[in-house]
Amino acid sequence: MSDFNFEDHSHRRYNPFTGDWLQVSPHRGKRPWQGQEEDTAEAQKPTYDEKCYLCPGNTRINGEKNPDYNGAYVFQNDFGALTSDIPQGEMSEGEFFKAKSERGICKVICFSPRHDLTIPELDVEAITKVVELWKKEYQELGSKDFINHVQIFENKGPVMGCSNPHPHGQIWAQESIPVEPAKKQVKFGEYYQKYGRSMVLDYVYEELKKGERILFENEYFVGLVPFWAVWPFEAMIAPKTHIASLADMDEGQMAALADAYRQLAIMYDNMFKVSFPYSAGIHQAPTDGQNHPEWDLHMVFYPPLLRSATVKKFMVGYEMLANPQRDITAESAVKILKGQPKEHYKV
């Protein structure tokens, strides 16, 4: 293998979950940065904000009033990108003009009544309430005839387009299987056909054996940086035993997922001593009424920061037009993340 090594030389890595390739340019961290810096200075947030649409007891923009909730609270998005009451229609004209109506339901889920507490600042019990609500929503939404996919996600921080500072996530449930989960559906299916086993579980097993990309484990879950991670500090939380979807999870597993979510979020915040922005969410079995032994639920985290609290990785020209590209290897990201204290820096 000559003198080639992954820490110094430009290379491509294959993502077996999607079939895509990634460009890695490890030497590139050295280039000078004269570009845009993010404003991540944090105003001390109040525990309750009377102008916030998500705080308990407040009135939302459509006139509805939030109850005095404690724990996690879910409601229908007042400006959902998907709605269930549209007429159905389809267009199919030759090779170029194909479109069809898409029904769905969008919800918002407040993580806590506290306006100022993010996931890494909540305790495992409070986060378990969020996971329980996810499960309930996945089951209820998924049981509807016209809902074949439920996407649960969180945009954390203004850099990630989060339009309200009250800690919350979202659920977009819809008719079609979206592009990203559909790619995984194909690859997991092929793998299951070939080996009669789940690709996610086999991958987790291989990574546990190697150890070098593992961030932490608990009874049911592992936190790791996938070999093919795209974002500088991308990570994944994946199960050690078969869990096709939230619907399969018992109390112990839900608490373990909450614990893993919290552990990872603390590592993130501690790295640059800032409320670390990311988009995160769950990929799991579709709710299309089929059995999905090929699926195992996993959470993915896509954080944009690269060098510091203010310099992010821009996925722009080359990345948009040609190929996702990263500047540090997955293995060096692991080293930095693992070096963080287990306690949140604010404590």
Add this chain to the structure above:
Amino acid sequence: MSDFNFEDHSHRRYNPFTGDWLQVSPHRGKRPWQGQEEDTAEAQKPTYDEKCYLCPGNTRINGEKNPDYNGAYVFQNDFGALTSDIPQGEMSEGEFFKAKSERGICKVICFSPRHDLTIPELDVEAITKVVELWKKEYQELGSKDFINHVQIFENKGPVMGCSNPHPHGQIWAQESIPVEPAKKQVKFGEYYQKYGRSMVLDYVYEELKKGERILFENEYFVGLVPFWAVWPFEAMIAPKTHIASLADMDEGQMAALADAYRQLAIMYDNMFKVSFPYSAGIHQAPTDGQNHPEWDLHMVFYPPLLRSATVKKFMVGYEMLANPQRDITAESAVKILKGQPKEHYKV
């Protein structure tokens, strides 16, 4: 088709160039925005900046001195993500760990000696010089044995991660065909097999017949918003006759491409009276030594702004995890763009 209509109801559209689907949520423009706003205020730039690495006569970070160039000027990127002098290596371990070394060459191309002039502010003659240099580079780089793909692109504006304000673009040439062009390669190939014609040209012909998504035309090129555009004001410049790559282009065609590039960039700047940020670039035939009758060169433009000079579209949680999604239809974007004056607002 009941009462369904594309202007009001959520739907999916198919992109025949890549095979991907897009989520359109036209009603969503109405949601309130309390999220991050971009700083697009522009300092008046000097015509020459002694601290700029790209201005004529200045010394770059690696000690090299730029010549006193006029017109367009190209040089090898001092911090290229791809280099040609790495040892070769490969890893293939089971289903999960596949990687290989990737050689390449990265270049920077200054559009003009003037530090302060962007594409919409240059005249057609000056932009033609850029196109001529693109052609020369595409041919020279492409003729190397280990270069099978040449990606030419521009990141415009700090919002697009542009790390130097001097107007410039980039060229990343490499061994492999990157993910996005590879998808088009497949779809164009299938289409050519089926019809013996080019998918791009057939699509342009259909759009010209319909007229509703056309922004402008000149002798050789058309500016249009594709039916499946993802970004709010995404656009495409495509040829009316067969041009597989820059290598095929004569003087008249290069001037026409320069004119189209300028027309579109002026529309963009005029819309919000700001130097409009985008990532743009050329998709064209790979330089793999094969004949590519299935390919026609086209330029794509991905601009992030949505509502104003300061509010952009965030491609985050749902978009990263599930499916690209847009909030206004391609057709309404066309109406806004076509309503702009033909002269740059600064003139």
